Amino acid sequence: xxxxxxxxxxxxxxxxxxxxxxxxxxxxxxxxxxxxxxxxxxxxxxxxxxxxxxxxxxxxxxxxxxxxxxxxxxxxxxxxxxxxxxxxxxxxxxxxxxxxxxxxxxxxxxxxxxxxxxxxxxxxxxxxxxxxxxxxxxxxxxxxxxxxxxxxxxxxxxxxxxxxxxxxxxxxxxxxxxxxxxxxxxxxxxxxxxxxxxxxxxxxxxxxxxxxxxxxxxxxxxxxxxxxxxxx
Amino acid sequence: xxxxxxxxxxxxxxxxxxxxxxxxxxxxxxxxxxxxxxxxxxxxxxxxxxxxxxxxxxxxxxxxxxxxxxxxxxxxxxxxxxxxxxxxxxxxxxxxxxxxxxxxxxxxxxxxxxxxxxxxxxxxxxxxxxxxxxxxxxxxxxxxxxxxxxxxxxxxxxxxx
Numbered sequence: 001x002x003x004x005x006x007x008x009x010x011x012x013x014x015x016x017x018x019x020x021x022x023x024x025x026x027x028x029x030x031x032x033x034x035x036x037x038x039x040x041x042x043x044x045x046x047x048x049x050x051x052x053x054x055x056x057x058x059x060x061x062x063x064x065x066x067x068x069x070x071x072x073x074x075x076x077x078x079x080x081x082x083x084x085x086x087x088x089x090x091x092x093x094x095x096x097x098x099x100x101x102x103x104x105x106x107x108x109x110x111x112x113x114x115x116x117x118x119x120x121x122x123x124x125x126x127x128x129x130x131x132x133x134x135x136x137x138x139x140x141x142x143x144x145x146x147x148x149x150x151x152x153x154x155x156x157x158x159x160x161x162x163x164x165x166x167x168x169x170x171x172x173x174x175x176x177x178x179x180x181x182x183x184x185x186x187x188x189x190x191x192x193x194x195x196x197x198x199x200x201x202x203x204x205x206x207x208x209x210x211x212x213x214x215x216x217x218x219x220x221x222x223x224x225x226x227x228x229x230x231x232x
Numbered sequence: 233x234x235x236x237x238x239x240x241x242x243x244x245x246x247x248x249x250x251x252x253x254x255x256x257x258x259x260x261x262x263x264x265x266x267x268x269x270x271x272x273x274x275x276x277x278x279x280x281x282x283x284x285x286x287x288x289x290x291x292x293x294x295x296x297x298x299x300x301x302x303x304x305x306x307x308x309x310x311x312x313x314x315x316x317x318x319x320x321x322x323x324x325x326x327x328x329x330x331x332x333x334x335x336x337x338x339x340x341x342x343x344x345x346x347x348x349x350x351x352x353x354x355x356x357x358x359x360x361x362x363x364x365x366x367x368x369x370x371x372x373x374x375x376x377x378x379x380x381x382x383x384x385x386x387x388x389x390x391x392x393x
Contacts, residue, residue, distance in 0.1 A: 148285075
């Protein structure tokens with residue numbers, strides 16, 4: 001009987017005076033969508049045995065992961081680990097619904113970020129040392145390990161990918177849950193970098209372009225060195 | 233002096249024990265080879281693992297400054313495989329005998345299979361020449377050709393993982 005209130009629609013929308021708040025800087029968003037493309041590409045090239053392309057996909061992902069780790073220390077405020085990784089108490093209060101939404105990851109989402117990033121790094125590193133069953137195809141760093149170790153890395157490379165797939169699925173389910181049940185479009189925010197909050201909020205603080213360039217050069221240089229097995 | 237002599241005798245005795253053990257192991261493994269199709273499959277698998285190990289060595293040493301001693305050893309394994317590979321697939325050691333990625337086509341299309349094996353042998357020739365000539369660039373090039381011959385056979389005669 002009291003239900004019709006729901007149909008008020010526009011009246012419950014935020015007041016027009018509340019403008020979108022900046023949540024994610026451009027590098028963080030580019031990193032996110034690069035992961036989507038990179039993982040999909042690597043999956044496809046592995047399934048279709050395009051190993052030369054698979055190595056390129058791995059290098060690209062390695063570069064992006066390294067940059068994201070760097071950005072986690074010097075990047076925009078919402079990208080920094082020190083700002084969004086929180087303890088169990090914060091996670092508990094978030095789960096009880098007692099968490100005040102602010103621009104950036106919530107305490108539970110922070111765990112997802114750490115897990116996904118950590119697994120991605122592990123996966124790429126395993127690939128660098130992996131050797132195929134015939135000893136014909138291999139990651140660039142496999143020359144530092146034996147055939148048997150390289151084979152073990154290849155098997156772990158497969159196992160970790162399954163775990164990564166499961167976590168990505170969980171991530172997608174969580175994002176859809178927010179979209180459908182909590183009426184919060186996280187995907188749009190990851191595209192535009194902005195979100196409309198119920199009230200005016202202090203936006204994220206971006207990092208300087210110099211820091212961005214330093215990070216890109218560092219990540220690219222290290223990735224290149226790895227791809228050459230540190231032999232020049 | 234006498235201590236030294238007895239040490240030598242002990243060493244000799246040890247060597248002969250090892251020799252007998254090795255001979256016994258060889259006899260047992262030959263016996264096992266003749267024994268069951270599953271044993272043959274297992275041995276075949278081990279042959280290919282050794283081959284994979286050797287290929288990795290060649291790949292690792294196909295650029296920069298190669299370790300030629302390692303390359304010579306790996307090449308010996310590969311050349312031995314070209315000589316022996318025809319005997320690794322006796323009839324009755326396919327999927328009907330146990331878990332293997334060897335496809336029935338190996339035995340239903342023997343001419344094609346022999347041709348695929350011959351291609352491998354043919355491609356190893358230039359690799360051996362390149363290793364002998366200590367020519368890194370040629371080793372890399374020849375190795376890719378050998379890799380192609382492996383893939384050629386695997387595409388038709390080995391089940392995907």
